[in-house]
Amino acid sequence: MKVVAFERQAQGTGASRRMRRAGKVPGIVYGGEQKAQMIELDHNALYHALKKEQFHSSILDLTVGEQQTRVLLKDYQVHPFKPLVLHVDFMRVAADRKITMKVPLHFVNAEESPAVKLEGGMISHVLSELEINCLPGDLPEFIEVDLSGMHKGHSLHANDLKLPGSVTVVTHGSENPVIATVLSQAAEEAAEAAAEPAAKEAEKK
Known part of the structure; x- marks a missing residue:
């Protein structure tokens, strides 16, 4: 740009x-x-x-x-x-010096996964962006996360991602953070119900 x-x-x-x-x-x-x-x-x-x-x-x-x-x-x-x-x-930025940036995650193929298609699960996006380190020429606009292989009880971690060129994940505290995880329908509904009062309180404020 x-x-x-x-x-x-x-x-x-x-x-x-x-x-x-x-x-x-x-x-x-x-x-x-x-x-x-x-x-x-x-x-x-x-x-x-x-x-x-x-x-x-x-x-x-x-x-x-x-x-x-x-x-x-x-x-x-x-x-x-x-x-x-x-x-x-x-x-x-210099072409020969690595940079550290946060880039967005784009999740695809959730509906094609066995977890959603066959097992009645729902996939929760734990992270929406990821901090990476790379040469400027390898900086991706976003990182695509393919969810088509997700099964019930399965989580997708940073080490499971396919990263281009010199790109490596910068971790803070966790060596292999969770990117997405599969929840049961009941767990997802319970989480939404628990979040509802807080959301209404925030709207009032």
């Missing part, structure tokens, strides 16, 4: 406030051997880009004037209740 930005001269809280009133978002590009660069971006373009899954898990082509840089989105801040992006951070 391509991102267009402009070099930012003015700094400080007052300058950032004026920039936001003018429909711009202050940002920064850092990393590599170059010094950090202050930038500004069009708010509406950035706001809509942030809604796309690809923008969060892909290498981006950032253009600032005549300069083009490959970057990753590292952080962004939004207003607590307004649809307003307050700040954005990008990190430069």
Whole structure:
């Protein structure tokens, strides 16, 4: 994906406030051997880009004037209740240096699994994303999780995934975290019933 930005001269809280009133978002590009660069971006373009899954898990082509840089989105801040992006951070990437990123999991073929098709089970997605380490050129936009082989009483772990190129899973605490597991229909209904009061309470708040 391509991102267009402009070099930012003015700094400080007052300058950032004026920039936001003018429909711009202050940002920064850092990393590599170059010094950090202050930038500004069009708010509406950035706001809509942030809604796309690809923008969060892909290498981006950032253009600032005549300069083009490959970057990753590292952080962004939004207003607590307004649809307003307050700040954005990008990190430069080098082709020969591994990066660590969280990428989304896309689950497929659940309905074709024996667990669902024949055994009356339901597949619960334990994780929705996975932290990985890889070279920039091997960074996947998402990781596909094939559930077609799932049986009742079976769980799918990180080590069961087929990962491309230099991609490895970064684990925290568990060496082989569970990605998905099969629940009985009764267990799933009980879990939903238990979660209902909490959901209603959250809505009231």
